Amino acid sequence: MAASVVTATERPAVELPSRRNVWAVSITSLLTDASTETLTGLLPFYLTQALGAPPSAVGLIEGVGETTASLVKLASGWVSDRWRRRKPLAVFGYGLSTAAKATLLVARSWPLVLASRFLERGGKGVRTAPRDALLADSLSAGSRGLGFGLHRAADTFGAVIGLTAALVVTLAAGAATRMSIGAFRVAVVVSLIPAAAAVLVLALVAREIRPAPTAGEGQSGPLVPRRPRFRWFLAAVVVFTLGNSTDAFLLLRAQTVGMTIPASLGVLILLNVVHAALAAPAGRLSDRVGRRSVLIAAWGIYAAVYLAMALARKPWQVWAILAVYGAYYAANEGVAKAFVGDLVPGPERGRAYGAYHAAIGIAALPASVVAGYLWQALGPGAPFLLGAGLAALATIVLWGLPSGASDPITAAPAAG
Numbered sequence: 001m002a003a004s005v006v007t008a009t010e011r012p013a014v015e016l017p018s019r020r021n022v023w024a025v026s027i028t029s030l031l032t033d034a035s036t037e038t039l040t041g042l043l044p045f046y047l048t049q050a051l052g053a054p055p056s057a058v059g060l061i062e063g064v065g066e067t068t069a070s071l072v073k074l075a076s077g078w079v080s081d082r083w084r085r086r087k088p089l090a091v092f093g094y095g096l097s098t099a100a101k102a103t104l105l106v107a108r109s110w111p112l113v114l115a116s117r118f119l120e121r122g123g124k125g126v127r128t129a130p131r132d133a134l135l136a137d138s139l140s141a142g143s144r145g146l147g148f149g150l151h152r153a154a155d156t157f158g159a160v161i162g163l164t165a166a167l168v169v170t171l172a173a174g175a176a177t178r179m180s181i182g183a184f185r186v187a188v189v190v191s192l193i194p195a196a197a198a199v200l201v202l203a204l205v206a207r208e209i210r211p212a213p214t215a216g217e218g219q220s221g222p223l224v225p226r227r228p229r230f231r232w233f234l235a236a237v238v239v240f241t242l243g244n245s246t247d248a249f250l251l252l253r254a255q256t257v258g259m260t261i262p263a264s265l266g267v268l269i270l271l272n273v274v275h276a277a278l279a280a281p282a283g284r285l286s287d288r289v290g291r292r293s294v295l296i297a298a299w300g301i302y303a304a305v306y307l308a309m310a311l312a313r314k315p316w317q318v319w320a321i322l323a324v325y326g327a328y329y330a331a332n333e334g335v336a337k338a339f340v341g342d343l344v345p346g347p348e349r350g351r352a353y354g355a356y357h358a359a360i361g362i363a364a365l366p367a368s369v370v371a372g373y374l375w376q377a378l379g380p381g382a383p384f385l386l387g388a389g390l391a392a393l394a395t396i397v398l399w400g401l402p403s404g405a406s407d408p409i410t411a412a413p414a415a416g
Contacts, residue, residue, distance in 0.1 A: 020205065020206070020207055021134060021135060021138040021206050021207060021209070022135065022138065022139070022147045022150055022151065023205075024201060024202060024205040024206035024207075025131060025134065025135050025151055025202070025206060026150050026151045026153075026154035026155070027154065027198075027201050027205075028094065028131075028198045028199075028201050028202040028206075029151060029154055029155040029158060029198075030154040030155060030157055030158035030161075031158060031194040031195070031197050031198035031201065032094060032097070032155075032158065032194070032195060032198045033155050033156070033158030033159045033161075033162060034158040034159070034161040034162040034165065034191075034194045035098075035101065035162065035191040035192070035193075035194045035195035035198070036097075036162060036191070036195075037158070037159045037161075037162025037163050037165075037166065038162040038163075038165045038166045038169070038187055038190055038191040039101065039104070039162075039166070039187060039188065039191050040162075041163060041166050041265070042166050042169075042170065042179060042183075042184060042187055043113075044058050045178075045179035046113075046179050046181075046184040047061070047110055047113060049178050049179045050179050050180055050181045050184060051108070051109060051110050051113070051181075053110035053113075057110045057114075060114065061110070061113060061114045061117050062117075064114065064117070064118060064121075065117040065118060065120070065121035066121065066361055066364065066365070067361065067362070067365065068118055068121045068122050068125060069121040069122065069124045069125040069128075069357075069361060070125070070357065070358045070360070070361025070362050071125065071358065071361075072121075072122050072124075072125025072126055073124075073125045073128050073129045073353075073354045073357040073358050073361070074129075074223055074351075074354040074355060074357075074358040075125075075354070076089055076093070076125060076126045076127070076128075076129050076130055076350070076354060077129030077130065077133065077223075077349075077350035077351045077352070077353050077354020077355070077357075078223055078350065078351045078354060079130075079350070080129065080130040080133055080350035081133075081211075081347060081348060081349070081350040081351050084210045084211060084347070085208060085210060086130040086131065086133050086134035086137070086208065086209075086350065087130070087134060087202070087206055087207075087208045089126055089127065089130040090126075090127045090130045090131040090134060090202060090206075091127075091199060091202050091203045092123075092126060092127070093123045093124065093125070093126030093127025093128070093130075093131075094123065094127050094195075094198055094199045094202060095123070095199050096119060096120075096122065096123030096126060097119075097120045097123030097124055097127070097195070098123075098192065098195040098196055098198075098199055099119070099123075100116050100117075100118075100119035100120035100122075100123060101116070101120055101188060101191055101192060101195055102188070102192060103115070103116045103119070104116050104184075104185075104188045105185055105188050105189070108181070128353070128357055129350055129351075129353040129354035129357060130350055130353075132337055132340075132341075132349075132353040132357075133341075133349040133350040133352075133353050134206070134208075134209065135147060135148065135151060135337075135341075136148075136337070136338070136340070136341030136346075136349050136353075137209045137211055137346050137349065138209050139341070141287075141341075141342050142287055143287060144287070144338040144341050144342065145282075145283035145284060145285070145286035145287040145291065145294075145334070145335060145338045146280060146283045146284040146287055147283070147338070148283055148334035148335070148337045148338040148341075149279045149280040149281070149282055149283020149284060149286075149330075149334040149335070149338075150279070150280050150283070151334060152275070152279040152280075152283070152329075152330070152333050152334035153275075153276045153277075153279035153280045153334075154276075156272050156275045156276040156279060156329070157272075157276040158194075159272050160269055160272045160273060160276065162191075163265065163268065163269055163272070164269070165187075165190055165191075166187060167265065169183065169186055169187045169190060170183065170187075172186075173186055211345075211346030211347045211349070223351055223354070223355060224351065224352075224355040225344050225348040225351055225352050225355070227343060227344055227348070227352075228402075229343050229401060229402060230340070230343040230344050230352060232397075232400075232401050232402070233339065233340075233343060233398070233401060234355060234356065234359055235397060236394050236397040236398040236401070237336070237356065237359055237360060237363075237394070238359050238363050239390060239393055239394040239397055240299060240302075240390065240391055240394035240395075241359070241360050241363035241364055241367060242363050242366065242367050242370075242390055243306075243367060243386055243387035243388070243389065243390025243391055243394075244302075244364065244367055244387060244390075244391075245364075245367045245368045245370075245371035245372075245383055245387065246364070246367075246368045246371075247268075249368075249371055249372075249375065249383055249384075250309065250322065250325075251264045251267075251268065252375075252380070253309055253312070253318070253380055253384070254267060254315070254318045254322075256380050257312055257313060257314060257315055257317070257318060258314075258315050259315045259318060263315065267318060267319055267322045268322075270319070270322065270323055270326070271322045271323065271325055271326040271329070272326065273326070274323050274325075274326025274327060274329075274330070275326040275327075275329040275330050276330075277330075278326070278327055278330035278331070279329075279330040279333075279334050281330075282294060282298075282330045282331040282334065282335060283334045283335060283338065286335045286338060286339075291335050291336075291338060291339035291342060292339070292398060292399075292401060294331050294335045295331070295332065295335055295336060295339065295398060296395055296398055296399060297331060298328050298331035298332040298335065299328075299332070299391050299392075299394055299395045299398065300391075300392075300395060301324060301325075301327055301328040301331065302325075302328045302332070302387075302388075302391045303387075303388045303389075303391035303392045303395070304324075304388075305321055305322075305324055305325045305328060306384040306385070306387040306388040306391065307384065307385070307388040308321045309321055309381075309384045310381035310382075310384035310385045310388070311381070336356075337353070337356075340352050340353055340356050370383070370386070371383035371386070371387075374386060
């Protein structure tokens with residue numbers, strides 16, 4: 001094991017660990033997302049149709065799952081900084097999620113599904129911050145955008161595979177109109193194959209890169225690093241996320257303009273294809289022109305998309321709008337993670353990524369609750385108008401972020 005550990009300050013000039021870790025983490029995420037998305041789209045139908053769970057149970061399960069993941073991400077990032085090891089936590093998290101999915105084979109009531117979902121999301125919480133910190137530690141600022149872009153592209157391509165697998169299983173099992181226990185179990189078995197492969201890839205291929213200890217604030221610091229520019233960015237992210245309700249509202253909005261369920265799923269696949277295709281180029285662009293500029297453009301696209309969804313009247317308009325929405329995803333997720341790596345030094349990155357993911361997860365809950373209330377009270381366009389307004393406000397906050405020496409366009413590109 002010792003031979004597979006590289007200290008961040010002792011990397012060889014060619015940066016082989018960087019390339020190795022980018023591909024290891026990316027393939028792991030592709031396989032995991034293929035597994036997860038095979039089940040995610042079917043789970044609500046399994047709960048309500050096969051198990052007879054009420055809609056409130058579906059909301060409870062998803063709410064508990066996402067809140068659990070958010071809080072665990074905060075803790076696991078802190079532990080990885082203090083321990084100065086990322087890989088073991090990431091491998092354990094992926095393994096826990098895989099084991100939790102297997103328990104769905106025997107879950108015949110919604111409380112058991114809740115327990116399974118709690119464990120699965122807990123595994124995601126354990127792995128996410130250490131994994132992102134490992135990836136950031138593996139790359140210099142000059143290549144960090146491209147590295148996270150490749151990771152996002154692989155992750156999103158995995159989602160396309162998973163959604164397609166779910167569709168095939170549903171049609172093959174004769175569950176196009178009603179989900180059965182047998183069909184869902186087949187989907188669970190199918191999902192376990194890439195999930196198990198993901199754990200093996202990360203465990204056997206990725207190499208640990210331990211951040212060198214630094215003087216002053218280090219591994220035992222607070223949960224949120226005392227970095228003013230990072231905290232400013234975190235505040236902008238929270239404002240943005242408060243208007244970023246669940247994408248389920250996009251699908252419901254599509255139905256209000258006359259789109260069928262299969263067409264809505266097709267739009268979702270198109271969105272992910274655009275996201276996967278543009279994620280790496282967007283990340284590379286951020287290496288060249290700066291993260292903030294790309295993020296400002298991404299949030300501007302989001303505001304325009306939500307405004308357009310509020311005004312949409314025809315199915316073809318939804319197809320066009322959500323294709324553009326894929327470009328927002330491509331320019332936002334990987335670039336934002338790369339920016340966190342720029343703003344915070346290696347010994348504090350686990351906590352930084354934990355705080356970043358926790359802030360998004362916690363803010364997303366009231367965002368979706370408020371969006372649902374506005375939909376019921378004022379009509380289907382109301383939550384999209386709120387989202388557009390908060391995205392515009394968050395863009396102004398991000399625009400005011402003070403410049404600093406860690407801006408990626410001032411750093412030398414990675415060797416190799």
